[in-house]
Amino acid sequence: MKKTQYESIFILDAEALEQDKQDELLMCGSQNWEHYFLTNQLDANIETLSNVELLEFESKKELDNYINSNEIIDYSLEHKAPMVLAYV
Numbered sequence: 091m092k093k094t095q096y097e098s099i100f101i102l103d104a105e106a107l108e109q110d111k112q113d114e115l116l117m118c119g120s121q122n123w124e125h126y127f128l129t130n131q132l133d134a135n136i137e138t139l140s141n142v143e144l145l146e147f148e149s150k151k152e153l154d155n156y157i158n159s160n161e162i163i164d165y166s167l168e169h170k171a172p173m174v175l176a177y178v
Contacts, residue, residue, distance in 0.1 A: 091156075092146040092171075095178055100130045101137040116144065117173050119164035126164070126175065139163065141178045146171040 099116055104125040116126040130138070142163065147153040153172035157165060163175040 091148070091152065093143050094146075095141075095143045096128070098138055098140045099142055099175075100127045101125065101139065102127050102130070103136060117164075117166045117175065118168050119175070120167045121164045124164060139175075139177075142175055143178050145174045145176065147173070 096116075101124050104115070104118075114128045116128055118125050124136075126139075145156065147156065148171065150167065150172050153165065153167075153174060156162075156174060160174075160176060163177065165175070166173045
């Protein structure tokens with residue numbers, strides 16, 4: 091599992107962003123389809139999350155085991171590796 095910590099990330103409405111700003115997408119959640127970005131671009135900020143970590147797993151089974159035993163913000167199956175956002 092790979093862990094990356096962030097002081098803050100932003101939940102933004104991806105529809106409101108210009109296409110060239112989409113490259114700062116951290117992940118799109120499979121749980122609730124929110125879009126998490128590294129920077130707040132525009133005034134489309136829905137919410138700021140502080141002290142979070144992104145965990146990347148090697149398999150969906152490893153992700154499922156983590157989700158079953160930890161409190162999470164969201165997860166994603168939409169990327170190359172299964173991911174979870176959780177508070178540090």
